[in-house]
Amino acid sequence: MERLILFVFQNRAFFTFLVLELFCAWLIVENNAYQGSKFFNSSNGVVATMNAFSQSVRDYFMLSEVNRTLAEENALLKKKVTQQRGQLFPPQSVITDSSFVNQYDFVSAKVVNNHVDMMKNFITIDKGRDAGVEAGMAVISPLGVVGKVKLVSEHYGVVTSILHVDVMVSGVLKRTEHFGTIRWDGVNPDLVDFKYIPPHVHPVVGDTVNTSGYNAIFPDGVMIGVIDQVELKKDALFYDIKVRLSQDFRKLSFVTIVKNHRHVEQDSLEQVIQKLER
């Protein structure tokens, strides 16, 4: 025993090295899990405040871009409002169901930290628990899908970006209404893979890909991007499709968090079915 202790003491540098590395490896693995580590992340107050300061400097260089997007979105919304007005007041056919109208709530947030060059990218936003944001909510921007809230602190939140190699989003080919899965391959932050589209479908370059609304997180019909490359290898079961994201993630500056009031309901219903099937 004494010799063992002596041995450990003599090699204390090596053993400290081993312990610290194992601790770090545990942290890395823990962080990869869905909920992630609670403490050492950028929703921490001090870190987030400093990131917010750094982002406020960067914002000045993006002002014109942000203005343009906002103006475009305004125009689009105005168009939609006029269209809806036409539909809402046809003679006596309106059914006003409050649960239908208020399925989604939207909270606007500012991006305080953003990465696109890692394999697993996260975005920090300046809305947290006090604004009603919870883990698992969808995050979109005026131009397209952004990601999913991973964890929240009191005033800040961390969002798992679509540019994260483990994130999968259900997408639908708008023209033909075929479903597939969107997943990033970790290389180019402009392009994501659109998987599991069978060969009898004929996607063409320029087709729009939207969210499908099948996973109860994203509302359906939020734009993801436009098909950039289509390839069907010989004897392959599915197409290799690259989709160009409609939101340039390097220019992300304001996002919208989507609260689905019926998320829990839909999820619990689907789980009941899954249990029955088993």
Add this chain to the structure above:
Amino acid sequence: MSRLSILQIISFFIYLLYQVLILQNVVLFHTAFCFLYIAYLLLLPVETNPLTLMGIGFIMGLAVDMFYDSVGLHAFACIMIMYLRNYWLNNLTPQGGYDSGDSPSLSLNGLQWFTVYAAPLVLIHHAALFFAEAGGFSMFWFTLWKIITSTLFTLLVILIAQFLFPSRRLR
């Protein structure tokens, strides 16, 4: 507390803040990252004992991790180079050995010696970092390309920083 360690603590924060506020936004062609903060770890005095080195590496790594939202990655890579650093320094002992309080910097032994000292450590740091980040060797060539470009970029910036702010011998 001596004047030396106070200076060390101040420069710890300077390197950290410079990394997370400025260099975090500098990524060339989506592949070449600059992790200048490891220059702080490389330039710690020669006779620092390995336990202290690893402790400082761990704290620095974890602090950077909090900003990059990559818990443990930077800490992992930093501890690795901090463990190897003293063995590597012993191999590179110049004629006449090191004086106490020497920092293994450019001004100590010149450009060639410093490059030989820093390059492998930077390479190891980046290799550990990017392979751990990719979660294995599934994207080997792309990760390797990232490692090589980032190593060159970081090394270049470290050298430039050394020329711009030559460290005087602190006694």
